[in-house]
Amino acid sequence: QVTDVGGVDDKSFNQTAWKGVQDAVAKHGVDSKLLESKSETDYEPHLNSMVNAGCDVIIAVGFLMGEATKNAAEANKDSNFTIIDFAYDPTVPNILGQIFATDQAAFLAGYLSAGVSKTGVVGTFGGINIPPVTGFMDGFAWGVKHYNKVKGKNVQVLGWDPDAKEGLFTNNFDSTDDGKAFAQNLYDEGADIVMPVAGPVGLGSASLADELGSDKLKIIGVDGDWTQTDPARKGVYLTSVLKKMDVTVLSVIESVKSGSYSGGITVGTLENGGVGIAPYHDLASEVSSELASEVETLRKGIISGSIVMNK
Amino acid sequence: MKLKLNEISKSFGPVKANSDINLTVDCGEILGLLGENGAGKTTLMNILTGLYKPDSGSILIDSQLKEFHNPREANKNGVGMVHQHFMLVPVFSVTENIILGAEPTTIFNKIDLTNAKEKVLKISSEYNLDVDPDQLIEKLPVGIQQRVEIIKILFRDAEILIFDEPTAVLTPQEVIEFFAIIKNLKKAGKAIVFITHKLHEVLEVCDRINVLRSGKIVGEELPKKTNNKKLAELMVGRKVNLKTSRQIVEKGEVLLEVNNLSILSENKEPLLSNLDVKLHKNEILGIAGVQGNGQTEFIEALTGLRKISSGKISYFGKECKNFSPRKIHQLGVRHIPEDRQKQGLIGDFSLTENIILNTYYEKKFSNNIALNWSNAKKEAKRIIEKFDVRTNSEEIIADKLSGGNQQKLLIGREMSRSINLLIASQPTRGVDVGSIEYIHNQIVMARNKGIGVLLNSTELDEIIALSDRIIVFYEGRVIAEFPSNADPNIIGLAMAGVN
Amino acid sequence: MMNNLNKDKFDNIKTKKSLIIGLSLIFFGFVIYLFFGLGVEGQATFRLSRPTDPFALPNLILPAHSFIGLSALLIAFFGGRIIIKAPKNFTIFMALSFFLAIAAFLVWATAGKSFSLTGMLQATVVRAVPIALAAMAGIMCERVAVINIGIEGMLLAGAFAGALFGSIFGNLIGLILAILVGGGFGFILAALVVTFRVDQIIAGVAINIFVLGITSFLTNHLLKSNPELNDAPIFKSIHIPFLSEIPVLGSVFFKQNIFVYFCIFIVLISTYYLFKTAYGLRARAVGEHPKAAETLGISVIKTRFNHVIMGGMIAGFGGAWFTLGSVGRFDEGMTGGRGFIGLAAMIFGRWHPVGALFAALLFGFADSLQQKLAILRTPIPSEFLAMAPYLVTIIVVAGIVGNAKPPQAIGKAYVKEN
Amino acid sequence: MKFFIYLSNYFSNRETIQEIILIPVIATLLAIFLGLLLLIVSGSSTQIALTALVALFTGSFGSLSAISETLTAATPLIFAALGIAVGFRAGLFNIGAEGQIILGGMAAVAIGFSFQLPFFLHLLFLLLAGALLGACYAFISGWLKATTGAHEVITTIMLNLIAYRLLDFFLRMPAIQKEGRNDPISKSIFETAELPRILNYLDPNLRVHMGFIIAIIAVTFVYWLIFHTTIGYEFRAVGKNLDASKYGGINSSMTIIVAMSLAGLLAGLAGATQISGILGRATPGFSAGIGFDAIAVALLGRAHPIGVLFSSILFGALIAGGRAMQVSADVSLDLITVIQALIIIFIAAPILIRKLFPWVFK
């Protein structure tokens, strides 16, 4: 596996993917190598050295590695790659692109937080303005919009405008300090629930929420279930928008082992459980039972297609 | 308090700065310490004040052995020194400079300024050294700065006072005041060491005179029983004719003409005002004056290092308005700058690199792009040879040369080329007497060969010895002009602004 | 005669200068109206307090167009005043104009929207803290003539130590150890430049690289494998009774964590130390004229060691802000150049603690302003807003500081002969 | 051949062999040793430490591809460090290489994709553009220093920070941004603007490219410039003693500006070659701190072109070897940074080395 910048302990993106690998190690005793990228110039050499190290499958974690992975794959036709968050068209025979319909899950989170918010303002911010990130933010914003429509309320979303595709971005995936500052900023504007979509940056927001107290500010985790990855502050997480890379990664590895690997694209959806939202854990009390059931029906609706998110 | 130095020796690598020096000073006595540049005077005193450690020998105060590891210890034992180069912080006030290191404080180490000022004022009235305790040092003239230095050591109640070339920077007027001051101090029972290489001064104020030559005491004299000539010979170690032989030559046409030249500083204070100067062929024109009366700025203007505000400078009959140093150099005007370390040479360039400092771009040394090192080497060898610069290679860096040899290298560089006019500033500063004679002769020869020489020196004796004509600078103006045979005392007065 | 001659020289210089400045101010005001004033309408709403606050202030609502017009007019008026009166120092007027310009800009950006002014000011102070502390560290070193480019590294070291030890021993001990680690690097720098006479800038650069490397290395080899070592309890903000209840000011200055309070304290104390105490005097003497200090028995070596170590400790404290004062977690290279900006602030503030503090606040303001504007979504690209403080620094360093003197002996190694 | 003549000149040059060879070698070995020590102290087994050590060497010089990687990593360092060295010689401390690299890269990208040209011409244009913009960017600092005395350390640092923002903005400009992406990433440059890989015929994965050869040329050129031309003489004179250089009729302001711009030009080339030889497009992180490593390299090479060449290769080797280390012993790259810092410290404090190993210098 080659990580994106941010590091394997980012409690989110890279870490979830890495978990998949470790599961594989645990289950099938395959052995694993990890290269962490410090900057974008590392991608290509890292992939190459993985190739030279003779890995059966090389897992590129991150949209930004799309280019590099493609080049590496074309240069080394006989080694298998899989990349998270990137879909090539036309597809490359020896790359399996894993993408996730995170907007579906985020939609639920958005609806949920609109229901939970007391100030009637919720916020989100992202790492970099790229599809895998904005997917979350779109869903979130749409979810709130949907809530306003059905409930006739006017809950505001700060930090993202799904139509203009503009919003708040830290422009990095590693500065927890920014995470705190951005959350503070949204909080000052009245938001009492924030969804940071920037890997570990979100931990900064969590520590602010922890400081203020979850009654003033709640956080929605992304990628993994943050009450698990960051138990110290589990009290502030309303829920997490799950993007089960660990599952998909594991299955890819298994497919390679069983020889059934083939390039192309897999999409994680609510339907196939590739995405979802985490249980409410400590803040379950904040979520009224009817709100919870509304969210559940929404989920079914999306799967069945009876609900179109963006309208 | 009685001071006794016993068999003091100190050397710096090759140089034996002091060897087996014995001397004593009594309370209420002024001991004159006479010696050439580099004789070892400062070194000795630095040892006495704990700045340097002696290689051997001992210091006794009131006949008990003392060892000073730092100036503070010396201070505690009543030894204070006014340094050759003042040790004052320009951006601090007079009081701050005086109390520095011995500050009276209240709680939380807060400086007790009022108290400090009182003390300062008390001292200054006691020995009538009047200063304004709140003034910034950088705003004060050297004369006053020196007073601050004196107060500084008295503030630390020094009993043994050392003055290292205190008069070098003073106008004759200030010198007279200064003598009054140290006589006061003597009356107050202080033991005083007075360092200088000006003969008449020691004869005037000292009770006893010790002469130092190349690190050794070579004689003790009493002012009444000796005279200039005797002292000079002791100091230099052989017969010297204080006058360089200079047969009269008829001076030729005007080479340099300066018409009502004025220069303003950045904050628009006049540095030079309405200067008129002429320099002829076959003439040495001496610029006398106390340091800081505009000579430096004048030379810089002449050599293109400083922009002029108004007026006109013409070489060889044509005006050179704000010419660059290079252009002026190309006219055959050669410049020996007053500070060789700072301007004349590049310390860690090799001698060869230094030799081409202001000609590297010429045909001889380059084709506009690439340098021709072999030619440069040849030239360096030639000059080192011709001007006997003592070195084993032209590849060593200039810093490794002794001061005198650096000076010879510099002079060699400037005088060994086609030259029409020589501007020499302090050509013998910090140079041993052998070299001094050599350099003087070089200058006179140049003048005899039909070159015009502009000689700027703060050493009046040097000016008188060499010049055909002498102009005196005072506060940025030429306030007097004298023939070569003028009476030094009158020139001295002029230097002090008296006309 | 000569004196009064150059006296009226002085005068006409002054008048010329004031003419230039005055005219440029008038022009400036005009430009502001042109850019911001024309074609804005609606009101700018600045929220001063949260509904939850004890005495909630009403929102500050300004009619955009007329406000901008007014401030533009005022700036122009100052310009005119300067031309006519030719006062001694224009600084007050220029400062005022600068302030008005910013206000006008804010109103323009907020026209028809609203945002929390208090929040922004609070963020300003918070953001200024590490920069100010870095500047203080720089002042401590440069006042004794040691250039400290290594501050960035020292901040990072402090941040790391704070996170690591904070996680193990709790935040208080973590903070103390962070300070000590900073002091340790101060000692190393001193040893390199004072004892071994390594070029000061080289030594600083080396320290930066070294700390960056070692902290990242330990992050990967220590903290990743045991995350509990990278999860320190942070210093929560302390509300000072009563004072914190004051609207606006209260939450800007008195609802902060100890880093803010200590930062201000350090500024005050170091001003007192440098300019009122005997030790301060000696330190400055060492920076200005070491030889003179030496002849008065002040040990240049010791003084430099002490102050560089002190600087290191301040930097260590500033570094701890990133972890113990913010998120309790260390990330590789998380100081992000604040050390360098601190140095700029130091020069900007002319090597004076208070000046440096204000410079730091300026940077902090630009920083938080930029985030607000990201929410308000102005037509100006956020990148350019982000550049503003750096441009200002360059202009200042080139213009104003051109004539502000650093300590004279700065950068020179001191060789004690004996 | 010529190169070896320079080499011998270099050694006959004032500095003694001791200082040029012995100290750097010892410093490097000592630094690597301490690095491994650190590895062990931080809990890795000696076994791993040894694997790491082996990987460090095999990964840097052990195989053709290793050497290729070393040289690839060294190439931009050579350019940038040469620039910084020129600055040092003229008494300028240019921390701005990073920013100059970024602007060089931006120009290169713009030229690289915006129009079609025959191969060599296009490449030439790209490199020229990079060099030029880098020079202009550095010119600002030089000019400010010469006219207002603003300290170049501060101005260059600020210009670095500004450059990052400029890049972000640049990469989002519709004209530049890769179509169909809304993250900051530029279009890719055309084949005709790419520096050919010189060992392509052996193995397409060998990334070392023409840039390295240009770098060697740059080294010899800068050597000649500094020690054998009037301009170089002026640089050094101004750098060593400003007053004396003025006395010598050198226009110091001009010299400072020229030196700074030249430094920027070389850094700009570093950016351009990186774009056209390796990356093919620009992204926010493309400069990857090369500008800062280059400072270390220049110091390590004692601001001497030949020294710079060797220390760049050393650093390149450390980077390449470091990657291998990460793969085979999973030791993080940061150990390399530590080693680099230690090397600088030891080199900068020869007294220290002499104290530690007196017997070597007998």
Ligand SMILES: Nc1ncnc2c1ncn2[C@@H]1O[C@H](COP(=O)(O)OP(=O)(O)OP(=O)(O)O)[C@@H](O)[C@H]1O
């Ligand atoms: N720090 C030093 N290192 C090496 N040599 C020194 C040092 N200080 C003085 N010397 C040398 O020791 C000798 C005596 O120097 P010193 O300054 O005592 O002479 P001096 O009598 O004071 O001359 P001057 O009249 O110029 O002050 C000279 O050769 C000088 O160069």
Ligand SMILES: Nc1ncnc2c1ncn2[C@@H]1O[C@H](COP(=O)(O)OP(=O)(O)OP(=O)(O)O)[C@@H](O)[C@H]1O
């Ligand atoms: N500050 C210093 N540090 C190191 N060495 C010095 C210093 N000053 C002088 N020297 C060395 O001491 C020796 C004498 O220096 P100095 O310039 O005093 O010569 P000098 O005694 O004045 O003879 P000259 O008449 O030639 O100037 C020279 O070799 C010089 O290298």
Ligand SMILES: [Mg+2]
């Ligand atoms: Mg002396």
Ligand SMILES: [Mg+2]
């Ligand atoms: Mg001498």
